[in-house]
Amino acid sequence: MMHAMEHMGWNQHFAEHFKPFETTGYVPARVTRVDRGIFTVIHKDGECVVKVTGKFQFDATSKFEFPTVGDWVVLELETSTQSGRIHALLTRQSSLSRMLSKDDNQQQTLAANVDTVLIVCGMDFDFNVRRIERALTLCYSGNVTPVILLNKIDVCDDVDQKVAQLQDIAPDVAIYPISVTQHIGLDALQTYLSASQTICVFGSSGVGKSSLINHLLGEEKMLVKEIRASDSHGRHTTRHREMFSLPQGCVIIDIPGVREVGMWTDDEDGLQTSFSDIEALAQNCKFNDCKHAHEPGCAIKAAIDDGELEASRMENYRDMLLEVKQAQEKKDRLAKKLERKGKGRKRR
Ligand SMILES: Nc1nc2c(ncn2[C@@H]2O[C@H](COP(=O)(O)OP(=O)(O)OP(=O)(O)O)[C@@H](O)[C@H]2O)c(=O)[nH]1
Ligand SMILES: [Zn+2]
Structure with a gap:
């Protein structure tokens, strides 16, 4: 059992x-x-x-x-x-949520109890540091471990440079340059695929997610074995399930909506983890309440001017911070509403 x-x-x-x-x-x-x-x-x-x-x-x-x-x-x-x-x-260990639309701040919990998210980028045209930052933040907010897979290194000339660029923004995240079709670097992924583990795969269309999953499932078969307690139910060649297991015993959750990363979080900690460099820089601003706009003695502005911090990274941080604030406000409103509802119930 x-x-x-x-x-x-x-x-x-x-x-x-x-x-x-x-x-x-x-x-x-x-x-x-x-x-x-x-x-x-x-x-x-x-x-x-x-x-x-x-x-x-x-x-x-x-x-x-x-x-x-x-x-x-x-x-x-x-x-x-x-x-x-x-x-x-049963109490969740982790969860992945995304924002349905920026305007109405609607949250959707997409998947629960995910241990690792494999963030797949295609090194041919899909390398986008800002998008990776968002994916990382989503993982940290949901208590999920992110792993970055740089796929298609067979068609990329500056792999080392791109790895270095990512190490800069995510020093604690494991980064694997791989090629699914050329079978380069894939053995290292076994660490994340043992029994009791649940993984999700993120990434834009065309980066090689399906190729990767098929490879992990075992190449000769190219079959998706649905999760069933017993094999007597047979194997299915079409993947109409959103969850299935690998031969190693690990579970893959593959929901179309989870693949393309959006974000919803009211958790500032996740943001602080992904952007710890900016948080650290801000400590050196002259004013405690510095908005990093036109204030004198702004350490962030100085770092951007010096080329130490990318302006687009700061912008991305600003956008996400705003989303977090909006989400927090929405949560507060909801909590107040529930409080009123709770009181109503007790009176009855
Ligand atoms: N050169 C090269 N091509 C690859 C590699 N891995 C995958 N591809 C190719 O990239 C294309 C897209 O791969 P898919 O696995 O369908 O990509 P996907 O991320 O599942 O795409 P969606 O299903 O649209 O989300 C296919 O033609 C693959 O053969 C690689 O390591 N190198
Ligand atoms: Zn500042």
Whole structure:
């Protein structure tokens, strides 16, 4: 049993959080698909399509408390009919969220419990440091480890220079120059693919995400093996699932919307991690409340003038900081609304 569960991403964290439910007869299950309130989940003995209980529905204060792809849930399972209901959500280890539109600040949680995001860039035309910064921030805000894959090094003349450029902005992130089609540098990725691990792949169209996933799945087969507790359900050649497992036991979540990175976060810490150089520079500004615009003694402006800091990096930081502030305001408004709703409930 443990074998199958580990190949679904189960680990000590979830085992710990499931303990209170052990005596209930409920089972842990992982959400592989969400479609308007209908959840496809897998458990150690199979798969079923379920809804949440009425109590779950009532207790939820926002849609972010509802299960999303990758979530572990507490499932009441009717084995004879393979039907059931979701009673609870096990505390998430991590999550990836994006902004649906800048104007209305709508958040969407795309995937939960992701350990590593492989950020894939194509070195032929897709190398964009600013976009990588956004992807990094998204990962840090969601407690996910980012890894940068610079693909197509076979058609790039200045790999070292680009690696150096990225090391500058992301000194703590592992960067792998690779070529999927030429089989260069791919063995090193095995570190991220062991059992109990869940990964996501980010990147623009054409950078080689599908090629990479196919390679990881095993080249001769070129098949996508859906996550199933047993092989008796057979293998499928089309990838209509949003989650599947590699032979090594790692789980890949591949949701179209997750591939192209947007961002939604109300977490300034994620931003501070990605832009620690700017935060450090700002400490040296003459005024504590320096807006880094036209103030005298601005260390940021000086660094840009000296060529020490790229103006576009600062702009990107400014944009994201604004998004974070807007998101925080929205969250505050929502919290106030919920508080009022909560009071209303108690009075009844
Ligand atoms: N030269 C070169 N081409 C590559 C490499 N890896 C992938 N490609 C090619 O890049 C093209 C796009 O690859 P895909 O894997 O379809 O890219 P994708 O990121 O999945 O694209 P979408 O499905 O549109 O999101 C294909 O023609 C691949 O053969 C590489 O290492 N070097
Ligand atoms: Zn300043």
